[in-house]
Amino acid sequence: MSSIRKVAELAGVSLGSVSRYLNGHQLKEQNMKKIAAAIKELDYKENIIAKGLKNNRSFSVGLLMNSVSSQFGAEIVSAIEGVMEQNGYSVLLSGFKGDVSLADQKIDYLVQHAVDGLIVFMSEQDWDGMERLAELPIPVLTINSPIQLPGVDRIQVADRKSVAKVTEHLIKEGHTRIGLLAAPQNDYVARERLLGAQQTAAKHSGTVLVTEYGDYSRISGYRGGKKLLEQDITALIVTNYNMMTGVLEYLQHSPDSTRKNLVLAHYDYTSEMAELLTDRIVIKAPTQLIGQRSAQRLLERLNPEVLTAGEDETIDNEIFGI
Known part of the structure; x- marks a missing residue:
């Protein structure tokens, strides 16, 4: 069986460096x-139980989220797991x-299972007692949290900026009645x-945002798209993927004149739709990057030498078609 000493010898570094x-x-x-290559070549496996007892760690992290059923959530969870593993x-x-x-209750469950750190994902809704996250004795990171808590790191997606950019583009293209289907x-x-x-439309006199x-x-x-298209809009922004599929179904069954000159902008999981139609604008969250940065930041906090906490990092969406 390979040992940490063999890893150090093959990599040409000290035992302390490998540790x-x-x-x-x-x-x-x-x-x-060098160390990573030696570990791979020797197929070195750590004794995680012994290591955890020595360092008072479980080498597990908690992930609290609303639901993993959406593709958006599943992709971020997969990226987090990949980095952690x-x-x-x-x-x-x-x-x-x-x-x-x-x-x-869920936080109590995770803490009782001795997780070394906690990621709270899809915390778009605050809840009574959310402030307790700042009081937990372990590093905590939130994704898209509505509030910045002291000592809690936060990863934010620049959704306001992305929709503002799309709205500004539509106005510059001459659209004065823009529909928006909000969640x-x-x-x-x-x-x-x-x-x-709203903030972007308010900057331009003569621009009407129909919501x-x-x-x-x-x-x-489907229903929201129908109502908006009955109000003489020339561009439509849909802020959620599932609602976008309903809008597309309505457009598929509506008269050609209804959709002839319509410019559609929407959130999607891929950029493929942007390549099919020239009048399509797609906003896509970089799910892999969000998950990777969340995991990396929590790992940084798990390092006792990292003293900074409560940092706020913003990640831009990808926008196709403008």
């Missing part, structure tokens, strides 16, 4: 590459399925997307 590498410390890039950590997943009243405003992300359009609201469902997209 620091295995504990997540940053070394010279050249040494890290590469660094010797397992992920303990717990969901509250839209019922934020269960959030405290329920009890969600932070939905509010950010609506604000991006309807859906409930994230395909049928609400």
Whole structure:
């Protein structure tokens, strides 16, 4: 069986360097590459139980989220797991399925299972007692949280900026009546997307933003799209993927004159739709990058040498078609 000493000998570094590498410390890039190559060649496996007892760690992190059923959520979770597994950590997943009243109970469950850190994902809705995240004795990171808590790191997606950019583009292209199909405003992300359009339209006299609201469902997209297109809009922004599919179904069955000159902008999981039609604008969240940065930042916090906490990082969406 390979040992840490054999890894050090093959890599040509000290035992201490290998130990620091295995504990997540940053070394010279050249040494890290040598150690990684030696570990792979020797098929070195750490004794995680012994290592955890020695360092008072479980080498697991908690991931609390609303639901993993969406493609958006699944892709981010997959990216988080990938980075964590590469660094010797397992992920303990717990969901509250839209019922934020269960959030405290789920946090207790994860903490009782001795996770070393916690990522709270899809926390668009705040809940009573959310401030307790700042009081937990472990590093905590939130994704798209509506509030910045002291000592809690936060990864934000620049949704307001993205919708503002699309709205500005449409106005410059000569559209004066722009429709917007918004999601329920009890969600932070939905509010950010609506604000991006409202604030941009308000800067341009003569621009009218016609707004309807859906409930994230395909049928609400169908109905909302129908209402908006009856109000003489020439461009339509849809702020949610499921509602977008409903809009597309309505357009498919509507008269050609209804959709002839319509410019459609929407959120999607891929950029493929942007390549099919020249009048299509697609906003896509970089799910892999969001997951990777979330995992990397939490790993940085798990390193006792990292003293900074409560940092806020914003990630831009990708926009195709403008």
